[in-house]
Amino acid sequence: MKKFNKLNLYIKILIILIKKYSRIIFIPFGIISFIATLGTTTPTILGIKNLHLWIAAFSLPLAILIILIIIKKPFSEIKKIKEGEILNIDEIKNLHLTPKIIIIGLSNVGKTTLINSFFHERFAKSRTQNIEGRIKIHKNQALCLIDMSGEQIYHAYQVLKLANFIVLMVDHSESHSSKKIVLSRQSDVRDFIEKIKDNVDGNYDDKKSIPSLFIVNKKDLWSESAEKSKEALQSNYKNIYKEWKNYFGDKSEYIEYTNKNDYDEKISSAVILDKICEGVK
Ligand SMILES: Nc1nc2c(ncn2[C@@H]2O[C@H](COP(=O)(O)OP(=O)(O)O)[C@@H](O)[C@H]2O)c(=O)[nH]1
Ligand SMILES: [Mg+2]
Structure with a gap:
């Protein structure tokens, strides 16, 4: 503990x-x-x-x-602020002191795996069905990390309402092992972001500046891809990120990442937590 x-x-x-x-x-x-x-x-x-x-x-x-x-x-909220405590949507809504970090993105990008890595757990065992919060204590700061199913866009809309920080995850392919860079995946990401923006436009007047991380995940798999298609992937996501930043504000950052521990240039998951803590200060 x-x-x-x-x-x-x-x-x-x-x-x-x-x-x-x-x-x-x-x-x-x-x-x-x-x-x-x-x-x-x-x-x-x-x-x-x-x-x-x-x-x-x-x-x-x-x-x-x-x-x-x-x-x-x-003070009942303080009792709930325990490392690893799992919260449902109603319990998450009742948190007034703990910053809520939403992890959004298409299905299979590695959202649940990222959250699990914060708790030193290995890869995600099962598919995420519902919205689930989990309390993480990092450097004396409590965070509520919110996971959702990437298949249901209305989950993303629901968690957007709660967000103090957004982690948007994207990848080159739905697969966890294929090195092939899939173009349709990038257009799916674009569509996903457009839906998110439309939802924010339609529902909030003052929600446009939210700190965020734009994580391009599964970097371990593109290391062996053809140099050209790798560069195209990076430049496409950097452009998408620019639009994202224009929309959600300057307190955002682009990171190329992998959840795989055996990857040489791996950024540690603690660095991601540092960035989140910095963002919600
Ligand atoms: N190669 C590779 N596979 C990953 C990475 N992150 C997650 N995965 C795999 O991708 C699959 C989907 O991950 P999951 O966390 O369930 O994705 P979610 O649907 O976004 O929650 C799982 O088989 C993970 O093991 C990564 O960085 N690299
Ligand atoms: Mg999941």
Whole structure:
């Protein structure tokens, strides 16, 4: 179990709660302290006028705060922030403090494998059916990584609503072993991105600037492809990335990547997590 300092989360939640209910908490204080300052012939206890009222003025907000904590259970989110904790869509929606990182892309690009690698698990065993969140603690920052099935575009639309960070994965071919660069795969990626943009255009006014990573995955397989087709692949994806960046903002980065550990120039998955943490700061 990773060490994770939750104290700052408790403080953050307390501040949010106090701000949200500031009227209920501070109006009684204002009224009682106003009454306590009135009048000249008021009783003096221990040299302080209306000491009993002042005690009430200070203890009432505290009591109200305690009652709010009992009723609203604001700290329940912290219990869920545990390394590896798996969350369904409703639980993900209830996270207010943890940045949500969505991993989107066509089916078989390697989304689930990437997420698993953050937990030092090997390749994905089964197909992703639903939207699933998983908590990752990286360098004392909690992240909620959200996986989806690439076959269902409405999953991507659903997770887009939640995103604080987007990881878009693309590849040269649907296959996990073929070195052949498939042109139709690149046009499928274009279509996928167009659908994502249309959805954002249709639904949000202020969602256009989201930090992101544009990951071209399965680099291990293109190393032996003909030099020309490799260059064409890179230049096509760099162009698609440029359009992506124009749309989603400057806080984005293009990376050529592989999930395969035995690949010589492998960027470690921890570097990807570093970039995500930097992006959500
Ligand atoms: N060669 C190669 N295969 C990969 C890589 N990443 C994932 N795969 C394989 O591609 C297939 C689909 O991966 P998966 O993570 O399930 O894709 P998802 O549908 O996007 O979640 C699996 O057989 C993985 O083992 C990679 O970087 N290189
Ligand atoms: Mg998957």
